[in-house]
Amino acid sequence: MSDPVIDHLLSRQDDILQDLNALLRMPSVSADPAFAQGMADARDFLSEKLTAIGMENVQLLDGGGQPAVYGDWLHAPGKPTLLVYGHYDVQPPDPLDQWVTPPFEPTVRDGKLYARGASDVKGSTIIAIEAVASLLAVEGRCPINIKFFLEGEEETGSPSLRSLIERYRDVLSADAVLSADGGRASREVPTINTGARGTNGLEFTLRTADGDLHSGRYGGAVRNALHEMAMLIASLHDSEGRVTVSGFDTDMEQPSARQRADTAAFPFDEAAFLQEVGATGAGDPAIAMRERITLRPCLDVNGMWGGYTGAGSKTIIPSEAHAKISIRVAAGQDPKRVADAVVAHLEAHCPEGVSLSFDRVGAGSPASTLAPDHPLVQAAETVLLRESGKQPIHVRLGASVPITSIFKEMMGMDTLMFGFNLPDEPVHAPNEFFRLESVPMGLRAWPQILRELAAFEPGAFRS
């Protein structure tokens, strides 16, 4: 069945790629002030593009850091309003000498478009814009109300996003977020991301004496802060890597039958996953690795230090040791309660005469979850099934996505990630690429999902 909008998009592929290449040539590195011109150029480019395709109220939204580019089309009364998220900033290109072709000179090799930002996330951002452009060009209207929000600080951790939302709460208000960032989980099967683990963290200091002691004078007589720290950290996991903290996972929602089935159906090669990074597996062997990293909580020490760490030797008995811990929480868990359980474990395992002080115990962010019948999920499922002929697998991310958490927390909006990049595209490394085959897939899928979303009542998006 012919679809004039999709036909229009596919016929314009060369122009779209030229546009994408123009954007990729702008070195919009948000982390480094030396790239300020590249950032400004990318903002101008996107502002002009949004205006050209028929967006209104095109403007820069300034939260105190790198401004975001905004534009809307709000002429579908009674229909849902979607905030379409993308970002125009990219990771720094270093180390430059490891790029086969320069990072800001887009080059096609073997069906892959190499450039910094091609996969993360200028490619998918352009796809989203072009989908709306063709809907307006061919049909004169969009099936839903659209607000483009193209951030400039994603790669630096969105430091001013909260203050930006405070300032522009009304401008950004929508029923839900459809994100061009966060891509496909697999090249082999269609996937829909239905959530992410939450996080929390804490930092603590352990003390065994008033100051460092001479190991000749005191060695054999006193507690050593590093020995005590090692015993405490070692007590957090068993020898196979299971977390041993009492109550660590008691409040997690047990994975549903569908989640476990989808996790099992997801193509995931444990050995290859480890081998790729030279790692060895750890964790409860009774639970599949893919399930452990997406549906279960985990605890990692991110940093640990104490005593003399310079060159050569210094024969001291250190009196102080430090550790930073991060926690990933599963759906249903209260991240503060989990952190408190870790604190209680450390205090219970700390011997008499050793003092512990907690420098930071965060409130954390809970896991984010899209219910399987959420309109965003239903719309994506319909489109992906139609396009691929396969039932999409629901997947969850092991890492939380800050912007998703912030939109949910500050504005109550759920987010569906609908980008078309793939996990093997080296997004924060040299030779980042975006598969050219993903471009027509995205151009076909985006107008369809906007149409599917139009079938829902605006109120149906709020869970």
Next chain:
Amino acid sequence: MSDPVIDHLLSRQDDILQDLNALLRMPSVSADPAFAQGMADARDFLSEKLTAIGMENVQLLDGGGQPAVYGDWLHAPGKPTLLVYGHYDVQPPDPLDQWVTPPFEPTVRDGKLYARGASDVKGSTIIAIEAVASLLAVEGRCPINIKFFLEGEEETGSPSLRSLIERYRDVLSADAVLSADGGRASREVPTINTGARGTNGLEFTLRTADGDLHSGRYGGAVRNALHEMAMLIASLHDSEGRVTVSGFDTDMEQPSARQRADTAAFPFDEAAFLQEVGATGAGDPAIAMRERITLRPCLDVNGMWGGYTGAGSKTIIPSEAHAKISIRVAAGQDPKRVADAVVAHLEAHCPEGVSLSFDRVGAGSPASTLAPDHPLVQAAETVLLRESGKQPIHVRLGASVPITSIFKEMMGMDTLMFGFNLPDEPVHAPNEFFRLESVPMGLRAWPQILRELAAFEPGAFRS
């Protein structure tokens, strides 16, 4: 019974203290080039003093660093030759604002002479020089042959002592060393130091993956270098602090009945020892703490680090962790064998898939020991018993003394420490002091020990 030499010394106490004060005013800090003039002044002062009291061949011995001051009197044929050791350099005076009176303005308060270097070790060095001076002045001769060796680098770890000995081996050759450094162990009972623990050290790196991993993507699936390091370090001691390394103490000489009796007789308040530094006890509770820190080996982690140690958080799974370990070995132990036992323990406890690399495993220095019937010990025992009316207690140091090890290793000479400072005099800290009561004690003891040593055949000093 009157002793003209001792009478002469005691009658000259005011002059001796004035001389000591002159030396204390010279800021001879070896660690800091800004104090080069103070170092030169102290060398000039001591060279002139040795010449003035009748020493011959007075010269500076240059090993490539701070030169030592040397002078000899070798007119006692057939009698033993003793190298009399002292040092003229002092620790840096920082933090200056914690001194009640300036560090290089000697001041008496409450029977204590406050100045940087008063206790460590200009006071005892001047006592040794004055004892020889009075013997020569009153009797016209010394009972034994004397070689003064006054070092200028003790406080920086004697970095050029080995090359200095290589260059001046004949000049420094003697039957034994009598040191003004290394003092009394107790104000309450006379003590003789009969040895020190030896040392060794190692450093290692543990790796779990090719690089740090994202804790969201890999958390729950892989080994974390800091968890593995914690498990390894925790495995080195049991929960009471006993070393659990197989073979760690198998080659140690069991303490003799006399050593255990002396250790028990030594006034040592375990609770006060710990409380003074805010520490908690650890170690085998079946063995007295004083015995643990002097007669038994020990193992301490001096530094441990890995992952992110900066401000805030970084949610990585670290792939690398590092640790530095120092070992103190007891009499009889081969320090290399003990370090190898620790390496073997770490390798045996390292799980598959985790790699260990040892960046440094030292050869170490064995414990030093003076036999209870060594001429140095017998001479000291006779003098201290006569002076105090109490049988001296043999003690051993928990820390090794580098110069003692070097003299033994390179020249086969044993050392007796016969300084008169006390352990509660804050030698590397602000408000260092030397008790004035120690001055006449030293002035009485030194001529007597030189006479006692004259009773032994020169060959009797080599064990």
